[in-house]
Amino acid sequence: MSFTNILIVDDHIEIIQLMTDFLEMENYKVYSAKNAEEAQSLLRQVKIDCIILDIMMPGIDGFALCKRIRKESEVPILFLSAYQSDADKIRGLTLGADDYIVKTASPSEIVARVKAVERRFAIHTRKAREARRVLSIDQLELNEDTRSVKVAQKEVDLTTIEFDLLHFFMENEGIVLTYEQIIERIWNDDVTSFHSVRVHVANLREKLAPFSSIPEIKTVRAVGYQLHKRVKG
Missing domain, CATH: 3.40.50.2300 (Response regulator)
Known part of the structure; x- marks a missing residue:
């Protein structure tokens, strides 16, 4: 500048x-x-x-x-x-x-x-x-400009909502995010259901499941989700 x-x-x-x-x-x-x-x-x-x-x-x-x-x-x-x-x-x-x-x-x-x-x-x-511009945790990398996600340099194809969810989780690694917070950030309304959030998170998890070297999205019962690093060993 x-x-x-x-x-x-x-x-x-x-x-x-x-x-x-x-x-x-x-x-x-x-x-x-x-x-x-x-x-x-x-x-x-x-x-x-x-x-x-x-x-x-x-x-x-x-x-x-x-x-x-x-x-x-x-x-x-x-x-x-x-x-x-x-x-x-x-x-x-x-x-x-x-x-x-x-x-x-x-x-x-x-x-x-x-x-x-x-x-x-x-x-x-x-x-x-x-x-x-780039968020990185272990081998998981998210590029805000290109809206792309890679794991160990291999691209993962995500929908718009899945990308936004992962972005929100990575920005708040280790923090429990409630359903209400997720809906406000991703959908910005008060009509999206908790069930809809669960479906999109399940789809995101499925796409990331083949990779064991990245953080996992953990369900916090009756509250929401938390992205945290996997325990090794």
């Missing part, structure tokens, strides 16, 4: 103008705010990819604004401050900032730090996306 929109929050207009010039040369679209209230308003209106945040501002300071933002968003934040003490740097990073830059840094260095955070964020986003 590449950054497009960058928000600079600083009450010094000359710093905003200088940073805007350098960032626009790198093809970023730059937004600016002079205080926390303006910044929060912009964040509600525009999809911001990265925030460069001053600490000393009138009203709500940068530390408090960072804390507010982190309650709602993981958008990368770089503090740009005149504060140089280690205590301030530690505080900023502890609050969830991705970097802390002292204002004595040159604009080109600040741009380089933005690009470094951009690269780290892209790697993190890709890894998180890949982790969500």
Whole structure:
């Protein structure tokens, strides 16, 4: 994921103008705010990819604004401050900032730090996306994008409902899922019967039965089902 929109929050207009010039040369679209209230308003209106945040501002300071933002968003934040003490740097990073830059840094260095955070964020986003895309337990593998299931690299042909059931079970390995939870997740209604759930689970079990190296779907009497690893030996 590449950054497009960058928000600079600083009450010094000359710093905003200088940073805007350098960032626009790198093809970023730059937004600016002079205080926390303006910044929060912009964040509600525009999809911001990265925030460069001053600490000393009138009203709500940068530390408090960072804390507010982190309650709602993981958008990368770089503090740009005149504060140089280690205590301030530690505080900023502890609050969830991705970097802390002292204002004595040159604009080109600040741009380089933005690009470094951009690269780290892209790697993190890709890894998180890949982790969500494929679920794997022992030799059982489910791919969310292709909606395919494999056991030891051998594809298993499942219906849409069977795939969704297995997906739900794998997401909640070891957890007892009630009939009501399964119906709400898979059918999203209040008319599907428990019997219908049992039939679809039985069909899913039948297709997975030839494979002894994968977790089993265990019936929890009068409650629902639980996916858990087989006991070896």
